[in-house]
Amino acid sequence: MAYTARSGTGTTKGDDPLQTAVWRLRSRACWTDAAALLERRAATDAGAALQRVALLGERCLYTAQGWAEAEDALRTAEALAQGDDERGAAACERGHLAYASTLLGVRDRADEARSALGRAAALIAPGAQARALLDFRRGLIAENLSDSPQSARAAYRRAHAGATASGDALLLSFTWRQLAGLALADGELAEARHGFAESLRIREELGYLVGTAPALASLAQAETEPEATRLRQEAARLLRLLGGVPTWLGPQLVAAQARGVQAV
Known part of the structure; x- marks a missing residue:
């Protein structure tokens, strides 16, 4: 292969x-x-x-x-x-x-x-x-x-163009997420929200469970309350389901919840 x-x-x-x-x-x-x-x-x-x-x-x-x-x-x-x-x-x-x-x-x-x-x-x-x-x-x-x-x-x-051309859906979910993160840093909330949502959609469709919690947490960064809290709570639920993997996500969610803002 x-x-x-x-x-x-x-x-x-x-x-x-x-x-x-x-x-x-x-x-x-x-x-x-x-x-x-x-x-x-x-x-x-x-x-x-x-x-x-x-x-x-x-x-x-x-x-x-x-x-x-x-x-x-x-x-x-x-x-x-x-x-x-x-x-x-x-x-x-x-x-x-x-x-x-x-x-x-x-x-x-x-x-x-x-x-x-x-x-x-x-x-x-x-x-x-x-x-x-x-x-x-x-x-x-x-x-x-x-x-x-x-x-x-x-x-x-x-990478996004190449993944689109080759039909690599999982890689597309990653490129959407990273491009959305850059858009968020530039204050482009609508663009960020769209990219994060596309990343989450693809991962859910593929059944990429381990990548779904990070996608939920990322989308929460571009959403307003109470939707942001709901997304973080769902991410935390999946994190517990997978035994705390990815290990770096849990502290981000806890800190974001404590501050009342979205995780970085």
Whole structure:
């Protein structure tokens, strides 16, 4: 199976039963179990190895745990990668893992993140499907590590266009959310509300449960009371259902509720 940037819900007719199982586990924050389903294939197949890295990297980002396992999986994927597409995808995963480590304060790997994504950009062709995910991740670095919202917006827009063209609905939910966040920072409430609402709609339609609580909390930032409180309460309910994942969302919700404003 070739690695792509697509989310792969695994719920449409003709989907690989393995991918269906992986998606259902992933969407419910069971990344370790999802990665275990791919372990045998990932030992020899670069595409499966890259998908396994993406799962374990997402676990790191949502829980701030599992770094050693994700790094081991990444080294396997890098060793198996052949050709520019696979090497570029592996570099993209390395950059994202380094970004997550920096963002969550585990270890400052900002230079590694930028270098890896730059290497990925040199390897992944401009029109390739994987380019949208790369553009999105470069936008995250521009926004959150380089404090460059204009560069981030341009990267997110490229990612949004690429995700639209390839039909990657899950990536679209992420680009909608990040673009909405930038709009909110600029005081464009209507634009922000629309983007956050689109992100939430897509995640609910896909059944991406682990990403629904953050989407609800994001929409609350652009809503007025009492709707904002209702959205935060629903986010908190889902957070409890998933055992406190993502781990960074709970404190934001508590602080927002205490202040009577929306979480950042």
